[in-house]
Structures are given as structure tokens and as C-alpha cells.
Amino acid sequence: MKQGYLSQYFDGVAVKRLSAVEIDVGRSNQREFNGAKEMRRLFGEPTGKVQFPARFLYLCDDDDEPVAGQGILTWYDAREKARMERGVMRQEYRLYSPSIATVSQCAAEGDLLLVAKRTDGGALVVVAEKNTLIERQLLWLFDLSEKLTYPGFSVRAELETNQDKIGFAARVILEQIGVDAEEEALDYLEQMLAQFGKTYPKAELFSAFARNTLKDVSSLDSTDGALIAWMEHEEILYRTFENHLLCEQLQKIGQANTKDANPVIKIVQSTLQRRRSRAGLALENHMEHIFREHDITYxxxxxxxxxxxxxxxxxxxxxxxxxxxxxxxxxxxxxxxxxxxxxxxxxxxxxxxxxxxxxxxxxxxxxxxxxxxxxxxxxxxxxxxxxxxxxxxxxxxxxxxxxxxxxxxxxxxxx
The missing domain is CATH 3.40.91.80 (Restriction Endonuclease)
Incomplete structure (x- = not known):
């Protein structure tokens, strides 16, 4: 596992196109997928049934929020009993997925099915509508565009190549599938505390701090590259600073030994609201700096x-x-x-x-x-x-x- 890479959250992923028999409950109640040799790289060859708590999602371009559900994903060898009782020398691993009504009702033939094994022991099952931007985003995120074949699964494990490094775009896509890609810059924490104390600074001051700690980046060299670099860096710095302050706030509540949940709820609500407003202000702040560097009046x-x-x-x-x-x-x-x-x-x-x-x-x-x-x-x-x-x-x-x-x-x- 490498910090800042997809391997921090996933052991690997598998994708395939859904066939008619796999989604049409009128033709079949089947929710089992043959686990070809590639899938064994991801889930192994265990004895007995192995179950993974899973989150199921259906994504399309037209809905702001995914259709979601919870269930259990099961990986097992369908020939294990025959091998033990009758000496049948054959393995046939299968992946059993329950029919999650809210997700299953949305799926259609040709949609993308993505199964990800998480490092926390769980699984993520995503169905993305065919020929949509979210489908392209997922294939780009996991570098699977060239591997997608029909009808079987294609697998990627050990997600630690340069393509798997989590940048700004990857972080946005991960958030759409419920993964909060946290990355910290602890080397800067002492400097931030010395400059800002234990209070959140004004957005323009924090944006300036982010730019000043990326001294080799200038919009005069690459306007587009500089904007993304500053936004990525500020996001990481802010989450580092925020995490430190939040831990102290929550620790004080814990020490107070109160049974009132309202203080925690207020902290969570204000944190989410501050994140949203700060991100928008950061974009404006960095664009304002770009205009100044390019001598543009505004x-x-x-x-x-x-x-x-x-x-x-x-x-x-x-x-x-x-x-x-x-x-x-x-x-x-x-x-x-x-x-x-x-x-x-x-x-x-x-x-x-x-x-x-x-x-x-x-x-x-x-x-x-x-x-x-x-x-x-x-x-x-x-x-x-x-x-x-x-x-x-x-x-x-x-x-x-x-x-x-x-x-x-x-x-x-x-x-």
C-alpha cells in the first residue's frame, strides 16, 4: 500500500459489461459471475465461502446522487464439495452478488460493472450506465479502458503505477463513489500552526500560503498546470490543518464526558459547510493571482x-x-x-x-x-x-x- 495512490483504498478492481441474462430478472434470477483465473488474483483461492460487506451503486450522468444500497458479496469455489466428495479435480470460482433492488432495477445490458476489493476488507460494486461520462471517468481512474473485454472480467491489482497516483481529478471521481481520498502534508503542519495558530485563517491567506509553498510553480510557465497544482496542494494542506483542529475539538468533547451529541453534530455541519465554501474561494483566489501575474485588469x-x-x-x-x-x-x-x-x-x-x-x-x-x-x-x-x-x-x-x-x-x- 502506498500513500497517495489507489492502492491506499483498493487491493484491485475488476470490470466487465453486463449481459442480458445478468440483469434481466424475467430471463434469469442469476446473480453469479464466473470467477475466471484473473479474478483469483483479486480474491484468491480460499476454502469455503468468503464474504465481503459491500456497497452497491448505480451511476449515470443525469442524477446528482447515486442510487445506493448495502449487501454482501460472496466468493466461493462451486466445485469444492464435488472435489472433496467425489474427487472431481476441477475448480470453478464464482462471485455471488445479491440483487440489490434499487441498483438492479436501474442496470441495463451493456452497462459497466466494476467490482473493487477494498483494503479495509469490504467491497465496492458499481454499475455505470453505458456510454456515459461517469463510465469514462471510472475506466480512466482505474486505467482499464484498454483492458475491458466482453463478456468476462478484466482485472487490475497492485494499483501503484504513476496512473494510480491520486491527483485532483481522481479525488473528484473517488468522491462520487463514496471514497474520501484523504492525504496529509504533515511536514507543513508545524509551519501552518505557527502562522495561523489554532483558528481557520481567511481563505485568501491560506491560498497564498499554498502558492508560497510551491515556489517552482508559476502560471507564466503553465497557466492550466499552475491552477491545478495550487488547487491540489491547497486541498491537501487544508485537510491536514483541518484534521489537526478537528481532533483537538473532538478530544475536548470526549474529555467533557457529555452524552449530548449536539456539539459533535454542529462541528460536523460547520466542517462540511466550511469545506464547500473554502474550495470555491480557493479557485477564485488562485485565478485572481493568475490575472495579476498576467497583468490583466479586473x-x-x-x-x-x-x-x-x-x-x-x-x-x-x-x-x-x-x-x-x-x-x-x-x-x-x-x-x-x-x-x-x-x-x-x-x-x-x-x-x-x-x-x-x-x-x-x-x-x-x-x-x-x-x-x-x-x-x-x-x-x-x-x-x-x-x-x-x-x-x-x-x-x-x-x-x-x-x-x-x-x-x-x-x-x-x-x-
Whole structure:
């Protein structure tokens, strides 16, 4: 097991395409999969039945939350009794999966079935709708695109190659399947405590700290690469700092020997709320630094019609309110770490600007949603290495961060 790699959470994974007989309860109640030789690398060759507590998920692009259920996954040799009683020299390992109603009802022929053996002794069973972005994300995450065959399982174990290192995109995908990919930077903890004490600092101060501890990274060298590097580094630093403060808070509650759960609930709620708001602010903070490095003029949080506040207006909010300033020289950028349906919120934030630019770090958005964005004059902007999560037709339309910087600088020449 290596920290920061998929092997920290999984011993290995297996994938296959679901066949009609495996999902059609009208044709068969079968929930057993033949455990070919490849699967034995993952689950071994035990005596008797081995059971794994499992979480079952069904994922598609159209639902924000997965369909989920709990059950038991069983691995056993169907010929073990015959071998012991009649001397039949044959092994036939099978994987038995219960029919989890909520998940099974969603599955269709051709969907991707992913079975992951977890390092904690459990298992994760995921069904992803065929030809969706979430399917592509899972195949990319576990580096299985080239291994997927039909009809049997393809297996990857020992997930410790460079592809298996958990970066920003991998962390987002893992969260979608219920894995909180924690990584700590304990070497920086003493420095953070010395600088910030035992209170959470303002978001802009923490973002600056993250950049300052990555001294070799500059957006002038690689705008897209710098943004991802800063966001990844800040996330790890923040989780390290947060974990330290949370442990102290919970320890104090434990020492108080109270039976009241409300203090713990309040801590959990405030922690989750702080995480969400801080991630969005971090993205804005690092983009603001990029604009400064590239000598771009802007206003952050300027007020437009109806007291709405776009994240960024270029070249500035005074230019926006100057009716003599040409509208085709104005630009608006909204920054959201994930967008889902929230992208619609930006459509009315700057009435003078026809095309609204939206920066996100979400690795993959459905074709249906990007078509809607185009119809509503919303232009999506993502770091270059996240473009691969989109379909080819979508990629032709996307902008990367460098493209956006070039656009704004070009318009700035005429101000």
C-alpha cells in the first residue's frame, strides 16, 4: 500500500459489461459471475465461502446522487464439495452478488460493472450506465479502458503505477463513489500552526500560503498546470490543518464526558459547510493571482444589475457601468469548482455581456448540459488536462484557462 495512490483504498478492481441474462430478472434470477483465473488474483483461492460487506451503486450522468444500497458479496469455489466428495479435480470460482433492488432495477445490458476489493476488507460494486461520462471517468481512474473485454472480467491489482497516483481529478471521481481520498502534508503542519495558530485563517491567506509553498510553480510557465497544482496542494494542506483542529475539538468533547451529541453534530455541519465554501474561494483566489501575474485588469465581486455580483468582470466594474464602453470588450467569468445545474445561476449576472464564461474543475459534464450551455450562451472553461473527460464533440467547444487568458488580454488591448 502506498500513500497517495489507489492502492491506499483498493487491493484491485475488476470490470466487465453486463449481459442480458445478468440483469434481466424475467430471463434469469442469476446473480453469479464466473470467477475466471484473473479474478483469483483479486480474491484468491480460499476454502469455503468468503464474504465481503459491500456497497452497491448505480451511476449515470443525469442524477446528482447515486442510487445506493448495502449487501454482501460472496466468493466461493462451486466445485469444492464435488472435489472433496467425489474427487472431481476441477475448480470453478464464482462471485455471488445479491440483487440489490434499487441498483438492479436501474442496470441495463451493456452497462459497466466494476467490482473493487477494498483494503479495509469490504467491497465496492458499481454499475455505470453505458456510454456515459461517469463510465469514462471510472475506466480512466482505474486505467482499464484498454483492458475491458466482453463478456468476462478484466482485472487490475497492485494499483501503484504513476496512473494510480491520486491527483485532483481522481479525488473528484473517488468522491462520487463514496471514497474520501484523504492525504496529509504533515511536514507543513508545524509551519501552518505557527502562522495561523489554532483558528481557520481567511481563505485568501491560506491560498497564498499554498502558492508560497510551491515556489517552482508559476502560471507564466503553465497557466492550466499552475491552477491545478495550487488547487491540489491547497486541498491537501487544508485537510491536514483541518484534521489537526478537528481532533483537538473532538478530544475536548470526549474529555467533557457529555452524552449530548449536539456539539459533535454542529462541528460536523460547520466542517462540511466550511469545506464547500473554502474550495470555491480557493479557485477564485488562485485565478485572481493568475490575472495579476498576467497583468490583466479586473474587478472581483463587482455589483451589476439587481445587486448581483459576478465573480470577475473584465476590464473592470467601472467599464461595465460606463454605457459608452463597448460591450464586445467586456468579459465575465464565474468560477465554480463543480457546476451541475448551478451554472444557470450565472445567466443574469451581467446583462450587458452576451456570452458568460464559466470556469469549473468538474471532470466531465453531460452532453445534454453542455448543449444547454451553448444555447444559453455560457462558455465552459476548464484546465487542459480535464478536457479528456469530455466527449470529442464537446472538447472542440471547450476553452482551457490559457485560452481564456489570451482572450481577455486581447480585449484588454483596446481599453
Amino acid at each position: 474587478t472581483r465581486g463587482g455589483i451589476t444589475e439587481g445587486r448581483l455580483k459576478p465573480d470577475f468582470i473584465f476590464p473592470g466594474i467601472t467599464h461595465y457601468h460606463d454605457m459608452a464602453f463597448p460591450e464586445n470588450s467586456l468579459t465575465m467569468l464565474a468560477a465554480k469548482t463543480t457546476c451541475k445545474d448551478r451554472w444557470r445561476q450565472i445567466r443574469n449576472e451581467a446583462g450587458r455581456i452576451t456570452v458568460k464564461h464559466l470556469l469549473t474543475l468538474e471532470p466531465g459534464i453531460s452532453e445534454h448540459q453542455t448543449r444547454e450551455m451553448q444555447t444559453e450562451n455560457v462558455q465552459l472553461v476548464l484546465p487542459r488536462n480535464l478536457h479528456e473527460f469530455f466527449m470529442p464533440a464537446q472538447q472542440a467547444w471547450l476553452l482551457d484557462v490559457s485560452d481564456f487568458i489570451h482572450l481577455v488580454k486581447k480585449r484588454q488591448q483596446y481599453t
